[in-house]
Amino acid sequence: MKRKSLISLALAFFLTVSTILTGCGDNSAKPQGGDTTPASNNASAVGSETTPDGDTASQVSHDTEMTFEMYDKAANFQGIQTGWYGKVLKDKFNIVLNIIAPQVAGDSASLYQTRSAAGNLGDIIIIDNGEMQDCIEAGLIMDIGDIIGNYENLSKFKEQIDLLNNTMKGVEEGSTYAIPCNMNTNGPTAFFGTEVGSAPRVPWDYYEELGCPEMKNLDDLLKMLADMQAAHPTNADGEKAYAISMWKDWDGTSMENVNQLTKWYGQQVNASLLIGNDNSIMPLTDKEGAYYKMLKFFYQANQMGLVDPDSATQDWNTVCDSKMKKKRVYLFWYNWQNGFWNTPENGNNRENYMFTPVEDLNIFHTADSYYGDGRVWGIGSQVDEEKKLRIMEFLDWLCSPEGITYQHNSLEGIIYTVNADGTYSLTEDGFNRFTSDISIPEELGGGLWSDGNNQVNQWIVGSAERNPITGEFYETGLWKSTLEVNQTTTTTEWSAKFGAPNEVEYLKGTGQLGMVANVNIPLESDTTDIALIRSQCGDLVKDASWRMVFASNDSEFEQMWDDMCTKLEGFGWNDLLAFDTQRYQAVIDAREAAK
Amino acid sequence: MKLFQDKKKWNSFKMFLFVSPFIALVMVFAYYPLYGWVYAFFDYKPPKPFSINDFVGLKWFISLVENPIKVNQLIQVLKNTFAMSGITLATSWLPMIFAVFMNELRFVPFRKFIQTVTTLPNFISWVLVYSVAYSLFNSTGMANTLLQNLGIIKEPILFLQSSQNVWLTMWLWLTWKNLGWSAIMYIAAISGIDDEMYQAARVDGASRMQTIWYITIPSLLPTYFVLLMLSIANFLSNGMEQYYVFQNAFNKETIQVLDLYVYNTAMGSGSYSVSVAISMLKSVVSLILLFFANGMSKLIRGESFL
Amino acid sequence: MSKVKIQKHKMHQSFGDRMLAVVCYIIYALCAVVCIYPFYYIFINTISANDLSARGVILFWPKGIHLQNYVSALRTDGLFQATKISILRTLIGTAGTVGASAFLGFMFTQENMWHRKLWYRLVVATMYFNAGIIPWYLTMRNLGLTNNFWGYILPAIVSPFYIILTKTFVESIPKELQEAAQIDGAGIMKIFLRIMLPVIKPIMATIAIFSAVNQWNAFQDTLLLVTETKLYPLQFILYQYLNQASSLSSLARNTSSTASLAAAVATTQTPTSVRMTVTIIVVVPIMLVYPIFQKYFVKGIMVGAVKG
Numbered sequence A: 001m002k003r004k005s006l007i008s009l010a011l012a013f014f015l016t017v018s019t020i021l022t023g024c025g026d027n028s029a030k031p032q033g034g035d036t037t038p039a040s041n042n043a044s045a046v047g048s049e050t051t052p053d054g055d056t057a058s059q060v061s062h063d064t065e066m067t068f069e070m071y072d073k074a075a076n077f078q079g080i081q082t083g084w085y086g087k088v089l090k091d092k093f094n095i096v097l098n099i100i101a102p103q104v105a106g107d108s109a110s111l112y113q114t115r116s117a118a119g120n121l122g123d124i125i126i127i128d129n130g131e132m133q134d135c136i137e138a139g140l141i142m143d144i145g146d147i148i149g150n151y152e153n154l155s156k157f158k159e160q161i162d163l164l165n166n167t168m169k170g171v172e173e174g175s176t177y178a179i180p181c182n183m184n185t186n187g188p189t190a191f192f193g194t195e196v197g198s199a200p201r202v203p204w205d206y207y208e209e210l211g212c213p214e215m216k217n218l219d220d221l222l223k224m225l226a227d228m229q230a231a232h233p234t235n236a237d238g239e240k241a242y243a244i245s246m247w248k249d250w251d252g253t254s255m256e257n258v259n260q261l262t263k264w265y266g267q268q269v270n271a272s273l274l275i276g277n278d279n280s281i282m283p284l285t286d287k288e289g290a291y292y293k294m295l296k297f298f299y300q301a302n303q304m305g306l307v308d309p310d311s312a313t314q315d316w317n318t319v320c321d322s323k324m325k326k327k328r329v330y331l332f333w334y335n336w337q338n339g340f341w342n343t344p345e346n347g348n349n350r351e352n353y354m355f356t357p358v359e360d361l362n363i364f365h366t367a368d369s370y371y372g373d374g375r376v377w378g379i380g381s382q383v384d385e386e387k388k389l390r391i392m393e394f395l396d397w398l399c400s401p402e403g404i405t406y407q408h409n410s411l412e413g414i415i416y417t418v419n420a421d422g423t424y425s426l427t428e429d430g431f432n433r434f435t436s437d438i439s440i441p442e443e444l445g446g447g448l449w450s451d452g453n454n455q456v457n458q459w460i461v462g463s464a465e466r467n468p469i470t471g472e473f474y475e476t477g478l479w480k481s482t483l484e485v486n487q488t489t490t491t492t493e494w495s496a497k498f499g500a501p502n503e504v505e506y507l508k509g510t511g512q513l514g515m516v517a518n519v520n521i522p523l524e525s526d527t528t529d530i531a532l533i534r535s536q537c538g539d540l541v542k543d544a545s546w547r548m549v550f551a552s553n554d555s556e557f558e559q560m561w562d563d564m565c566t567k568l569e570g571f572g573w574n575d576l577l578a579f580d581t582q583r584y585q586a587v588i589d590a591r592e593a594a595k
Numbered sequence B: 001m002k003l004f005q006d007k008k009k010w011n012s013f014k015m016f017l018f019v020s021p022f023i024a025l026v027m028v029f030a031y032y033p034l035y036g037w038v039y040a041f042f043d044y045k046p047p048k049p050f051s052i053n054d055f056v057g058l059k060w061f062i063s064l065v066e067n068p069i070k071v072n073q074l075i076q077v078l079k080n081t082f083a084m085s086g087i088t089l090a091t092s093w094l095p096m097i098f099a100v101f102m103n104e105l106r107f108v109p110f111r112k113f114i115q116t117v118t119t120l121p122n123f124i125s126w127v128l129v130y131s132v133a134y135s136l137f138n139s140t141g142m143a144n145t146l147l148q149n150l151g152i153i154k155e156p157i158l159f160l161q162s163s164q165n166v167w168l169t170m171w172l173w174l175t176w177k178n179l180g181w182s183a184i185m186y187i188a189a190i191s192g193i194d195d196e197m198y199q200a201a202r203v204d205g206a207s208r209m210q211t212i213w214y215i216t217i218p219s220l221l222p223t224y225f226v227l228l229m230l231s232i233a234n235f236l237s238n239g240m241e242q243y244y245v246f247q248n249a250f251n252k253e254t255i256q257v258l259d260l261y262v263y264n265t266a267m268g269s270g271s272y273s274v275s276v277a278i279s280m281l282k283s284v285v286s287l288i289l290l291f292f293a294n295g296m297s298k299l300i301r302g303e304s305f306l
Numbered sequence C: 001m002s003k004v005k006i007q008k009h010k011m012h013q014s015f016g017d018r019m020l021a022v023v024c025y026i027i028y029a030l031c032a033v034v035c036i037y038p039f040y041y042i043f044i045n046t047i048s049a050n051d052l053s054a055r056g057v058i059l060f061w062p063k064g065i066h067l068q069n070y071v072s073a074l075r076t077d078g079l080f081q082a083t084k085i086s087i088l089r090t091l092i093g094t095a096g097t098v099g100a101s102a103f104l105g106f107m108f109t110q111e112n113m114w115h116r117k118l119w120y121r122l123v124v125a126t127m128y129f130n131a132g133i134i135p136w137y138l139t140m141r142n143l144g145l146t147n148n149f150w151g152y153i154l155p156a157i158v159s160p161f162y163i164i165l166t167k168t169f170v171e172s173i174p175k176e177l178q179e180a181a182q183i184d185g186a187g188i189m190k191i192f193l194r195i196m197l198p199v200i201k202p203i204m205a206t207i208a209i210f211s212a213v214n215q216w217n218a219f220q221d222t223l224l225l226v227t228e229t230k231l232y233p234l235q236f237i238l239y240q241y242l243n244q245a246s247s248l249s250s251l252a253r254n255t256s257s258t259a260s261l262a263a264a265v266a267t268t269q270t271p272t273s274v275r276m277t278v279t280i281i282v283v284v285p286i287m288l289v290y291p292i293f294q295k296y297f298v299k300g301i302m303v304g305a306v307k308g
Helices: A002-023 A083-093 A108-117 A129-137 A158-167 A204-209 A218-231 A256-262 A290-303 A316-326 A335-340 A344-348 A385-398 A401-409 A480-486 A489-498 A503-510 A528-549 A554-571 A573-594 B002-041 B059-063 B068-090 B094-103 B108-117 B126-137 B142-149 B166-191 B195-203 B208-233 B241-246 B258-269 B272-301 C002-011 C015-047 C050-055 C068-074 C079-107 C116-125 C133-142 C150-157 C160-171 C175-183 C188-199 C201-217 C220-225 C234-242 C245-253 C259-267 C272-294
Strands: A066-072 A095-100 A124-128 A198-203 A267-270 A273-276 A281-283 A332-334 A353-355 A363-366 A375-379 A416-418 A424-426 A513-516
Touching: A066 A385, A083 A095, A083 A385, A108 C133, A108 C220, A124 A129, A129 A375, A198 A204, A198 A218, A198 A335, A198 A363, A204 A218, A204 A353, A204 A489, A218 A290, A256 A267, A256 A290, A256 A332, A267 A290, A273 A573, A281 A573, A290 A528, A290 A554, A316 A335, A316 C050, A332 A335, A344 A480, A344 A489, A353 A489, A353 A503, A375 A385, A385 A401, A424 A480, A503 A513, A528 A554, A528 A573, A528 B059, A528 B258, A528 B272, A554 A573, A554 B068, B002 B272, B002 C079, B002 C116, B002 C133, B002 C150, B002 C188, B059 B272, B068 B166, B068 B208, B068 B258, B094 B108, B094 B166, B094 B208, B094 C015, B108 B166, B108 C015, B108 C272, B126 B142, B126 B166, B126 B241, B126 C015, B126 C272, B166 B208, B166 B241, B166 C015, B166 C160, B166 C201, B195 B208, B208 B272, B208 C015, B208 C160, B241 B258, B258 B272, B272 C116, C015 C068, C015 C272, C050 C272, C068 C272, C079 C150, C079 C160, C079 C188, C079 C201, C079 C234, C116 C160, C133 C220, C150 C201, C150 C220, C160 C201, C175 C188, C188 C201, C201 C234, C201 C272, C234 C272
Parallel strands: A066 A095, A066 A124, A363 A513
Antiparallel strands: A124 A375, A198 A332, A198 A353, A267 A273, A273 A281, A416 A424
16 A cells, blocks of 8 residues: 555656656757747848748638737737628638737736747737837748739838838848838828817817907917816816816826927927927927927916816826816817817817917928838748738738728728719718717627727728729728718808818918928837836936926926936936937938928 | 664655645746846847847846936835835734634624625725725815815815825725735634633633633734734835826825836836846845744744744 | 533623723724725716716716616627636636645645755745746746646646645644544545644635635736637636727827827727726626635634544
8 A cells, every 4th residue: 555655656746747847848948048939930040931932922722710810019909800800801811810919918018028039929910110120130020022022902012111121120132021000102291181180179169259369379378278267167067177187197208298289389209309390309308399398388277277186196087088078178189089079969069179279389290101100010930831821911901992991991881881973971870980889780790890890900001091992081081971071060160260171271371280201210129228217217207297287386397397307317318318319310311301 | 763764754755755746836837937037137138039148247236226316216215115014014913903803793794794895805906996096085086075065175185196194095005905805814713723712711701802812812823923924025025006006296206116116117118137137136135034034033932934 | 610600701791891892893894884885886886877987976876877887898709708717717726726735734834744844945935036927938838838728727736825824724733633643543645634624624715715816816827828719717808998098098199190090999998987897797706705715714613623
């Protein structure tokens, strides 16, 4: 008995240990070499093993169902693409998309680090330019340079694709690794929108009540807002309203709310720099710069009691749901914030938020992203030949009119209908597709429209592209039919007052629209040193900015700014500036060239 | 004699064999990955493959203290950490007392109800706790409205932005969340106390307080001490989430504990090597504290707990 | 004689004792209110009209009662499978952890074990260090535990904290219990199974609760290890709702995003009521299970154990 139990015991011990040890393959990462990537990845090889004599674009069988794992930085959803879009993909290509979303993680860095360290980020990868550069150098991305020419739709964007790949480090002539996102064929300085990204917007009825005061500068704007808040201290339900309400959770390395407003004076915050639409560069900490100016704007607003005291402690959800959607905030700046209150109904009641001109504005706005918006698609280098061809087929379809229509316009008949002249109109469901629950019939995939919508959340071709079939843009907001529906009392009155059909035309007319050409330059990703400096400096700038908004008097405001600058130097701010300036110089040069 | 010794040795080894599969698991999951600490001495940035060329030695460790401004920041962070951990340690007897007096509630359904209900806060994630805190304490929230209606204050108090009493409020939230849950351990320990001792006490005419003082608490002390020692070793770790959700520009200075500092600095920027370096430092300090606590235990109670 | 003494005891229930009792009840009742109210607040907000909830006016009573939040959350794809996984994971993981903790906690009290102190210290030390996510991930990958259900279970089996708890508990049990069995010639396994297990039930119940809650709430390991959707547990699926905010912020910083895209993300933004709904959905099952464990916190298991 005793011997038996002994033997069984020893056996158990050795079995456990051996099972565990045999699990460790040759890929056990040891510190003494670059073995953290699997054998199939050669860290030094820039190209990969595609055979040039492969099939042409059309010959790929759809017999086996294939799942593509998509590492997608833009996705808001992790899991299998289901619903109507999933059905479209399954019917056409017999593929299933399994989306891996680092955003969902909340700790996206961990997911990126672990997967890339293991050498398999995904079959299809959507990441930022800078990260793509790192991945290419690490051998994680497949070279499709030899076969991309076989694909008709992708080749329409050859210029942009080649430009981007040639500016990336470690890419040889003839190799293609990355495909930019959100491209179009309109040209680098074209812009066809009806709204700019960031501009002052207030409720039309309240503005009109005050007699549409002309505003020459920010002081006038503040006065107007003060009058507006005094006239309407609460909303219709009796809840306290403020001219300005902010939130803290979107702050990156500086106060995001301020960042958006620097665009009113011709500068955009990029990391530690202010880049102007006149191609100037200055540090964020320059007192002549727009960051200081707009920070002061908020400070003065607070002195006048126009700022929501909860701004520093509330998050986006709270501001959005309990304040913006309830007309408790009077100043909007993002163009899509309008969507929270503007409806045709409110518009006809003259309540919509509209752009209000201020004479000394110099709006910074980038053209539609001809070259791409800074994110790219790539194919993982560990993918086998058959999968690669099917992915390429899929990517090409994404650039075809049919594919683009599915991505931006969804299902015919349900979301849009075809008019007699060939253009499209949104159906009622189409108008409400983001705000209400629309059921999709079973045979088209079932479920709700929003669940079945393309969860990839990124496109190779943006909606600013023209649809060859209809002659209009893919963007539903720019269709003639949509624009007609959106004409309301508000817009009519606004146009009458300001003499332009929309704010873009107005700004062009007054010469205030400082357009900036679109360029897509891959920026070097931070070295570890710089990354450390950046996060420490960023925290400092953020905290100091918030405290300055709520400073009690001018001298305290100045004092805090000066303190901040001193401390920043202690953290290595100058090194950061040098690094960023050198990085962004390429962007400035490209913009100059595109003029 | 020899046979007996052999048998004893044999038995002792046999006992080891019984636990060996589990030791093997520990080796594989906890010790084997420690090779990764090597990354702290290199400049390793995935996806760039690891290479000997990136050796940087003690660079990351030094960078934390390389100039007076950074040192000041680190000192402040450590002050916050020590304060939070110190307060928590000083009040670590609360779950025990909570369990003890809960046990004294004679009405059993009420007692079970309290026991269940006080564990509820443990299930609410810190993010949601902040949502609740926000809706109660913002400038138009319940607390301010009440105070204003009672005429105690005129202008709302911005509780969440306050840099006063940050440590106290954080400790209160922490206690609220953990008290009922931690008490479970003591409840279990109390139910393991031999009832005969209670009967003997009753026979001797002891009052309730005396029973508690002479029987219940001494029986719980071993558990309490062990947990206390473990907390001492955990001195540098306060957890990150709680402080992360409550932090803002105004209380940042006093709320940033070490774990949050590490998160804000290293994690946020994706510098893997730096986060490994800091983690290594913390581990070493924790282990030193652990053995120090063990030494104290030997001195005070005459026995080690390890 | 004893009857008289007992009666005397009853009279000893002095005024002091009664005051103590009253104070206790009041304090605990207050504690209960403080603990229940936030939970209650979350619950009534999930069944109240969402826009009222967002305004923060729902404080004591629900208004505009509707169950739409739950309906929306529960119609998520894959919820049924995720629930199955979560339940399986909780059951198996808890069983494994409790068993291992009980066994190891007991074994480490055996002073006779070969190098007991060394192994014990090795195990305890693991609570205080962390090798970093990359080596951990690579180890799991090499062991084939990625996209594998056992990746949820195996790392959690040996849990130093629970082992310490058990060991402390076992040490408080009179040594005579084990000695008696040893004199009768029982082997160590028999002692463990027949004698110890029945006696350490309270601590095992405690560990079961802690472990079950950990398994039920875990999702960080899923995040890094699993991309096979069939293995996603409940928390993970629902957790997506909680994180949809971050994509809007990075989107907003990207200046060339077209208005409709931004609006799209803006309006499918998850309001706080969904976050709260998710919390309730995930918490309620555990709360229902907890009372089952409560019955193990019963005194008197030890009575007569030694005497017999």
